[in-house]
Amino acid sequence: MATDDIVAAAIAPAGLPDEPLAEFAARYGLRPSAERPTIIRYLHSLWLRRHFIMAFATARNIAMYTQARLGQLWQVLTPLLNAGVYFLIFGLLLKINRGIPNYLAFLVTGVFVFNFTQRAFISTSTVITESLPLIRALRFPRAALPLAYVMIELQQMLLSMVVLAVIVLVTGEPLTWYWLLAIPALLLQTIFNVGFGLAAARLGSNVNDFSQLLPFLMRTWLYVSGVLFQIATLDIKREYVAILQVNPAAIYITLVRGAILQTQRASQPGAQPYNRQRCEAWQHLKNPTDWSAYCHSVTDPSHYWIYGIAWAVLALIIGFYFFWRAEAKYGRG
Amino acid sequence: MAADKPMVVVDDLHVVYRVFGGGGDKGTAATALLRIMGRKTRASIREVHAIRGVSFVAYRGDAVGVIGRNGSGKTTLLRAIAGLLPPEQGNVYTDGEAALLGVNAALLEDLTGERNVVLGCLAMGMTKKETKEKYQSIVDFSGVGEFVDLPMKTYSSGMGSRLRFAIAASKSQDILLVDEALATGDAEFRVKSHARIEELRKDAGTVFLVAHNLEEVELTCNRVIWMERGEIVTQGEDVIGIIDSYIQASGGAAVERDPVTGARVHSRVTAKA
Numbered sequence: 174m175a176t177d178d179i180v181a182a183a184i185a186p187a188g189l190p191d192e193p194l195a196e197f198a199a200r201y202g203l204r205p206s207a208e209r210p211t212i213i214r215y216l217h218s219l220w221l222r223r224h225f226i227m228a229f230a231t232a233r234n235i236a237m238y239t240q241a242r243l244g245q246l247w248q249v250l251t252p253l254l255n256a257g258v259y260f261l262i263f264g265l266l267l268k269i270n271r272g273i274p275n276y277l278a279f280l281v282t283g284v285f286v287f288n289f290t291q292r293a294f295i296s297t298s299t300v301i302t303e304s305l306p307l308i309r310a311l312r313f314p315r316a317a318l319p320l321a322y323v324m325i326e327l328q329q330m331l332l333s334m335v336v337l338a339v340i341v342l343v344t345g346e347p348l349t350w351y352w353l354l355a356i357p358a359l360l361l362q363t364i365f366n367v368g369f370g371l372a373a374a375r376l377g378s379n380v381n382d383f384s385q386l387l388p389f390l391m392r393t394w395l396y397v398s399g400v401l402f403q404i405a406t407l408d409i410k411r412e413y414v415a416i417l418q419v420n421p422a423a424i425y426i427t428l429v430r431g432a433i434l435q436t437q438r439a440s441q442p443g444a445q446p447y448n449r450q451r452c453e454a455w456q457h458l459k460n461p462t463d464w465s466a467y468c469h470s471v472t473d474p475s476h477y478w479i480y481g482i483a484w485a486v487l488a489l490i491i492g493f494y495f496f497w498r499a500e501a502k503y504g505r506g
Numbered sequence: 507m508a509a510d511k512p513m514v515v516v517d518d519l520h521v522v523y524r525v526f527g528g529g530g531d532k533g534t535a536a537t538a539l540l541r542i543m544g545r546k547t548r549a550s551i552r553e554v555h556a557i558r559g560v561s562f563v564a565y566r567g568d569a570v571g572v573i574g575r576n577g578s579g580k581t582t583l584l585r586a587i588a589g590l591l592p593p594e595q596g597n598v599y600t601d602g603e604a605a606l607l608g609v610n611a612a613l614l615e616d617l618t619g620e621r622n623v624v625l626g627c628l629a630m631g632m633t634k635k636e637t638k639e640k641y642q643s644i645v646d647f648s649g650v651g652e653f654v655d656l657p658m659k660t661y662s663s664g665m666g667s668r669l670r671f672a673i674a675a676s677k678s679q680d681i682l683l684v685d686e687a688l689a690t691g692d693a694e695f696r697v698k699s700h701a702r703i704e705e706l707r708k709d710a711g712t713v714f715l716v717a718h719n720l721e722e723v724e725l726t727c728n729r730v731i732w733m734e735r736g737e738i739v740t741q742g743e744d745v746i747g748i749i750d751s752y753i754q755a756s757g758g759a760a761v762e763r764d765p766v767t768g769a770r771v772h773s774r775v776t777a778k779a
Contacts, residue, residue, distance in 0.1 A: 189563060194517035197563070198599035201512050206589035206598045225628035229612075232625050236616040239657070306611040309590050311629055312603065504590045505524065 209500045210314075219314045226317050230324035252333035255288075256281050256340055271402045272459030274436040278344040282434065283400035285333050286426045289359075290366055291391050293326040297370035298377035298384050301503050308504050315503045316496055319374040323367050330359070338433070346435050354432035361485040362425040368488030371496035378503055398422035405442055405471060406456075414471045421484040428481055431474075439463055443470035510565040513681055513712040514587060514604065518596035521557040521579075521586050556582040558736040559596070564729070569713045571723035571745065573752055574733035580716045583733070584683040587714065602680030602711065605630075607703075609674045619645075619654040619661070619669055626673035640676045647702070648672035649695070668695055675702045678709035685716045720749050721770060 190197050210218065238247050259280055263269065270276040297319040301308070304318050334355070342348060376383050397417050398404075404417045417423060430437045438444065440463040448467035455464035557579045564570050572580045585591045588604045612629035613622045623644050627637040645654050648669040650661070658666055684703065707713045707726070717723050723730065723745070730748045731741040740748050746768045750761060762771040 189561060194515050194561060194563070195597065195599075197512070198515040198517070198597075201515075201601065203512065203515055203599035203601050206587060206600045206604060207592045208589070221633075222628075222631070224634045225625075225631075228625050228628050232614055232617055232621060235621075236614045239616040304611075307629075309585055310606055310608055310611040312589060312605060313629065313631065501589075501592045504585070505522075505592055 207501045209497070212494075212497060215314055215316070215497055215500070219316055219320075222313055222317050225313070226321045226324060229317070229321040230328065233321070234325050234328055248329060248332050249336060251329075252285060252336045255284065256336065259284065270459070270462055272406055272455060272462055272465060273403055274440050274462040275344055275346065275434065278341045278346055278434055279430065279437065280401065281340055282337060282430050283398075283426050285330075285337050286362070286429050287395055287398060287400050287422055288333070289326060289330040289362060290369070290422055290425070291395070292329070293323045293366040293370050294373050295384075295387055295391065296322045296326065298373040298387055300374050301378035305504075315500055316371060316493070319370045319496070320367060323363065323370045326366070327363055334359070341433050346433065349435065351432050351435075351438070355429050358425060358428035358432055358481065361428075361481045364485035365421055365425070365488045368485070368490070368492030371492035372488075375496045375499050378499070394420075394422060398426060400426065403465070405465070405468070406459075411471050418472045419477075419480050421480075421488070424477055424480045424484060427474075428477055431477075436463065440465050441470065441474055442466065442468040443474060510567070511601070512563050513566050513568070513601045514564040514714075515599040516560055516562050516583075516587070516596075517599070519557050519560045519583075519586060519593055519598060520555070520595040521582050521591055522594040523554040523556055523582075525552045525554060556736055557586065560733075560736070560738055561596075562731060562738070562741055564712050564714070566711045568729055569707060569715065569727045571727035571730045572714060572716045572733060573718075573720065573723060573730060573749065574739075575756065578733040579736040580733055581685055582736075584685055584714060584716060587681070588683055600681055604681035604683060605677075605679040607674050607679075607682060607684045607706075608670075610670050613658065613670065613673075615659040616657055618657055619648075619650055622658055622669070623654075623673055626670075627676065630674075630677050632677060644669075644672045644676050647675075647698070664692060664695075671699055671702075675699070675706060678706055680711050682706055682710040682713045683716075684713065720753070724749060724770070 209215075234248075235245070238244050241247055243250065260277060263280055264277045273279050300318045300322050301315070307318075308315065338352075395401075398420060399417070404414055404423060407414060407417070418427075431441070442465055444466035446467075447469055451464045452468035455461070455468065560579075560583065572583060574580050582591065584606060586593060587598050587600065588606050589598070589600070590606070609626040609629060612626055614625070617625070623641055624637055627640060627644075628634070632640065648665075648671070650665055650669050653661060653665065658669070661669070704726075713726075715723060715727060727745055729741070729743050730745045732739040732748055732752050740751070742748060746763070753759075753761060763769065764771060
């Protein structure tokens with residue numbers, strides 16, 4: 174009894190042990206609760222949450238349209254209407270082709286592919302602030318959230334691709350084995366979007382001004398990525414053309430166009446042996462549109478797949494590392 | 507006590523929230539411009555020091571009640587223990603994972619109860635297989651019946667909270683953190699949910715309970731931490747003594763107690779699990 178009283182007195186009044194608490198915790202093998210896991214453990218826990226990521230993406234996709242009477246149909250209608258607007262303006266009203274054969278298919282492909290990266294980027298930039306209640310309630314690798322958001326956009330993109338395929342066929346492009354190349358191209362773009370989205374998620378989590386700035390950055394990116402025109406036709410130095418041509422958005426757009434548009438493959442600069450007369454005719458008159466094939470290409474098209482892979486891997490590694498660094502801090506808001 | 511295994515060690519913990527646009531000026535474009543011109547960047551960020559130097563140790567088998575007024579930092583403390591909020595200073599050490607009881611944030615009101623059960627289970631870290639196994643028992647426990655096919659926003663508030671509780675309570679945890687408002691719904695469900703929490707308590711190594719219902723704390727906890735303005739006022743195993751002085755400090759009428767057992771003479775808890 175007497176010894177018990179002494180022990181009680183030693184740990185009273187707060188009931189704390191009389192050694193430093195950090196040492197006390199270490200002696201019993203306790204771990205800091207807000208500790209950032211190692212990269213390997215983090216990847217493992219992310220893998221364990223793969224079903225959650227997919228379920229979360231699907232659930233959000235469904236919830237997005239439950240208020241509309243047409244419901245899930247909007248997933249197809251949205252890209253269709255998008256294409257309709259471009260058809261109205263460029264197909265019926267303006268009748269311009271900017272020296273590009275089958276301009277409508279060229280344009281719509283570019284818009285759809287660019288939209289995938291743009292939407293993924295914009296939605297992931299707000300994912301942390303939007304999901305703060307979830308982050309403050311449950312413990313899970315936070316990278317699951319931007320990943321789920323990219324998956325939402327991927328699901329939308331796949332439906333858009335179906336619409337795109339129909340449009341492209343209607344404009345007279347043939348269905349060829351080349352179309353299969355669109356699959357690895359989109360896969361690479363998805364990987365790029367994940368990496369890019371992870372970085373955007375962290376940036377958007379603590380710099381509130383970032384999401385205000387984003388629409389302007391994205392629009393600039395759209396214009397320099399050859400969505401509306403061929404980058405090669407810009408009246409700027411060849412080095413700048415080269416830089417624009419190998420920027421990730423332009424690379425993925427070019428790869429998908431090359432896969433599904435016969436006219437693009439045939440008119441790509443360098444597709445025919447160089448012919449100065451024809452090249453200059455195309456440069457000045459923009460007609461016949463497929464004579465661009467007789468010009469030199471600024472960057473080597475056979476390298477585009479390598480660029481595509483490099484951008485995807487680079488974005489994923491840097492984005493993941495950058496996001497993981499702040500893992501323990503996202504709950505602070 | 508000293509020979510017991512500690513499960514949670516909180517060492518001089520400080521938690522700070524940063525609030526954007528928390529005032530300081532009128533929040534107009536003009537004041538924002540003046541602020542930037544005056545190089546007083548980020549003046550609109552206010553810091554809220556929610557936890558100020560809290561230390562304690564909880565051992566295996568402890569059920570710790572956390573009491574205090576609104577805004578005293580009780581919920582923040584639980585979030586910090588769960589590792590959801592990073593400490594500004596000091597640290598929290600745990601043996602195993604600490605988890606809050608609650609999945610509300612993971613659920614989507616627009617979706618059916620069925621989808622939400624699956625989503626909630628996966629969010630809490632269950633595998634697909636575990637989710638399948640638990641599904642029926644969750645639906646049965648919640649008693650939503652055929653409504654499980656309807657969107658959750660069509661549920662009555664009692665029905666919704668019953669389903670949310672059923673999902674949240676379907677997983678046992680090493681360290682269970684329970685934040686108020688457990689016993690929602692009708693009397694029957696309250697008895698059921700008390701019984702379920704009791705089960706979870708037995709599975710868990712340590713339980714923390716934040717509750718304004720002090721009688722619930724008296725009945726379930728063997729230790730109490732009384733917090734005020736982010737600091738601990740008192741803590742210890744004299745549950746009844748601390749609760750009585752808390753009631754006095756908040757100006758409430760003293761509780762009539764049985765002089766021998768310390769139990770309330772007029773109990774308001776209908777059924778103890």
